[in-house]
Amino acid sequence: MSAAVMPRAGTARLSLHMAIEPLPLKTPFRISGHAFTAMPALDVVLDDGGHRGRGEAAGVYYLGDTPQAMWRTLEHHREALESGLDRDALQALLPAGGARNAVDCALWELQALRAGTSVAALAGTAPPRPLTTTFTIGADDPATVARRARDWTDARALKLKLDGEVDVDIERIRALRAARPEVWFGVDANQGYAPATIEPLLRALSDAGASLLEQPFARGREADLDGIDVAIDIAADESIQDLAELEARARHFDVVNIKLDKCGGLTEALAMERRARRLGLKVMVGNMLGSSLAAAPAFVLGQRCDLVDLDGPTFIARDRVPGVRYVDGAIDCPHRVWGGMPCA
Known part of the structure; x- marks a missing residue:
């Protein structure tokens, strides 16, 4: 075993358990270039004989980071993972991606349970509060977009998926705004646009009072944004995966x-x-x-964020029990869902 993953003296060994959950969706979900009927995920449990830390990861589908690939990665590193490594050692052992995510989240919960506290407290975050979240509408026909916007009666923020068909996308934007003139809304282009097609979309977003345009251009084409006159915030999703890419590409984005x-x-x-x-x-x-x-660890991060998009469990046909709650357009995550016990 390398020094990078050597357990600290006195660290208890762990047992690694894995399972792939199919997580079928309630209805198909459409974005630019893809239609999903399920979002399979890898479940990881780390057990020290007294406490069990849990993590879930779907991976990054457009990078080939599947639950099956994650399973193989973790199986390859089983000896190191069961040695009692901590989160710092995990950072050195595995690259960014779903496999490390599942184990990292399990280690956070395990540490909190051992200490009789919460992950939020360990992370230095104030006691978690409900967070206003966006609710996502897929790239469906404009009439369906309008209907689904109205169906989210409690939503205070909506995010609309686009598919790169500019005329239809503009009609989707108009349909959403007509259906819900009062809500904050943004759009996610999922890399579906190029400099030659973006101008009509930008005009439509301005007319509709949109607040965010997420990932308009393909990953690797970030510099194309520099010549675009944009009046709303541009967010990076696919373009920035991890800390290293944040350093390299932040200058092209607002969010x-x-x-x-x-x-x-x-x-x-x-x-x-x-x-x-x-x-x-x-x-x-x-x-x-x-x-x-998966939403619960992100909820901890969300306490520090300007924008929250944690509606994933609303798409799942059968969510975990207990699960997160959605009330008045906000997500709340009781401590019993994940993350140890609240501080005394």
Whole structure:
């Protein structure tokens, strides 16, 4: 075993348990270039004989980071993972991505349970409060977009997925705003646009009073944004996966969407939030759909964020029990869902 993953003296060994959950969706979910009917996830449990830490990761589908690939990665490193490594050693052992995310979240919960406290307290976050979250509407026909916007009766913020068909996307934007003239809303282009097609979309967003445009151009084409006159905030999703990419690409964006599956867990996500602030960016927390077990660690990060997009469990046909709660357009995560016990 390398020095980087050597357990500290006296550290208890762990047992690693894994399972793949199919997580079918209630209805198909459409974005630019994809239609999802399920979002399978890898469940990880780390057991020290007295406490069990849990984590869930869907991975990053557009990078080939699947639950099956994550399973193989963790199986390959089983000896190191069961040695009793801590989160710092995990950062050295595994790269960013779903495998590290699942284990990192399990280690956070395990540490909190051992200490009789909460992950939020360990992370230096104030006692968690409910957070206004966006609720996402897929890239459906404009009539369906309008209907789903009205169905989210409690929503105070909506996010609309686009698919790059500019005329239809503009009609979707108009339909959402007509249905819900009072809500904050943003759009997620999921890399569906290019400089040659973006201008009509920008005009439509301005006319509709949109507040955010997420990932308009393809990953790797960030410099194309520099010549675009944009009156609303531009957010990076696919373009910025982890801390290293934040350093390299922050200058092209106003907002960074931090997802634990992308960056490899809550440990790196918290570091990204701190660095993004120093770089002058706003911070958003997002999810790759997923159940309440995935939303709960992101909820801890969300306490520090400007924008929260944690509606993933609302898409799952059968969520975890107990699970997160959605009330008055906000997400709340009781401590019994994940994350140890609240401080005394």
